[in-house]
Amino acid sequence: MIRNLLLLFVVSAIAIACSTNAVTGRSQFKLLPEAELQQMAVTEYQSFLSSNKVVSTSNNRDAEMVNRVGQRIVGAVTNYYRQNNLASNLEGYQWETKLVQSDQANAWCMPGGKIVVYTGLLPISQNEAGLANVMGHEVSHALFGHTNERMSQTIAAQYGGSIVDAFMANKSSGTMRQLFGTAVGLGSQLGIMAFGRNQELEADRYGMIWSAMAGYNPQEAINLWQRMQAQSQGNNPPEFLSTHPGPERRIEQLQKHLPEAMKYYRPMGTSK
Ligand SMILES: [Zn+2]
Numbered sequence: 001m002i003r004n005l006l007l008l009f010v011v012s013a014i015a016i017a018c019s020t021n022a023v024t025g026r027s028q029f030k031l032l033p034e035a036e037l038q039q040m041a042v043t044e045y046q047s048f049l050s051s052n053k054v055v056s057t058s059n060n061r062d063a064e065m066v067n068r069v070g071q072r073i074v075g076a077v078t079n080y081y082r083q084n085n086l087a088s089n090l091e092g093y094q095w096e097t098k099l100v101q102s103d104q105a106n107a108w109c110m111p112g113g114k115i116v117v118y119t120g121l122l123p124i125s126q127n128e129a130g131l132a133n134v135m136g137h138e139v140s141h142a143l144f145g146h147t148n149e150r151m152s153q154t155i156a157a158q159y160g161g162s163i164v165d166a167f168m169a170n171k172s173s174g175t176m177r178q179l180f181g182t183a184v185g186l187g188s189q190l191g192i193m194a195f196g197r198n199q200e201l202e203a204d205r206y207g208m209i210w211s212a213m214a215g216y217n218p219q220e221a222i223n224l225w226q227r228m229q230a231q232s233q234g235n236n237p238p239e240f241l242s243t244h245p246g247p248e249r250r251i252e253q254l255q256k257h258l259p260e261a262m263k264y265y266r267p268m269g270t271s272k
Contacts, residue, residue: 017031023084029149029152037111040171042112044110045110060099065128077090092112093113095114097116098116100117100119108185110184112142130220130224133224134224135207154183205254208254209261218261222251
């Protein structure tokens with residue numbers, strides 16, 4: 001009887017935690033309150049900035065570019081959410097973009113809109129449109145609650161029924177902070193591969209759409225992955241390419257979604 005009740009509790013907790021994403025239409029398992037995650041993100045973001053070297057935008061073209069691309073992507077996202085009556089989904093977002101000095105080829109966006117690009121990514125993203133596609137990808141992880149999903153899975157497995165309580169009580173504990181860091185992609189060699197397979201493909205697809213809306217050619221996402229693939233065929237393939245989904249699979253999926261993104265593409269400098 002108690003076991004059945006417990007089972008009922010777990011099942012209903014899971015049912016409550018399942019929601020459909022308004023943009024992607026995908027059903028998601030998310031246990032953590034978004035506002036709490038955003039609060040945690042602000043703390044982690046500040047702590048990250050104070051222990052890393054932020055590149056100033058004054059007289060630095062790369063930092064200016066990162067800033068500009070960030071603003072355009074955020075502008076596109078905001079318009080899209082407004083036009084589709086989804087503006088409430090962006091509640092609590094306080095967007096910010098920084099370029100940080102680091103050899104790592106990484107970038108991430110935390111829940112609530114704190115975006116960081118590492119200087120080590122720029123040789124791979126190569127041009128402004130390439131960067132836009134990566135940043136659009138990272139922003140999608142935040143928008144679609146991928147961090148929440150990843151944390152929820154881990155916390156559910158570890159804490160069972162008292163999941164949210166456990167999170168609230170331990171929010172500033174080392175374990176939770178580490179879990180958050182992993183779920184954001186803070187420590188990964190390449191932020192564009194930090195998440196699960198479906199999440200990565202979803203972020204790739206919408207990364208192209210936001211880029212196109214922001215005036216950047218979505219084809220650059222494919223060019224980027226072709227560069228990665230070329231690297232992976234050398235004698236010394238970067239380790240991050242051994243994780244899923246592989247470049248081939250991503251290119252195939254990006255090609256499939258390119259026509260959709262092209263519908264939104266207005267090259268910069270053209271009207272309408
Ligand atoms: Zn990713």
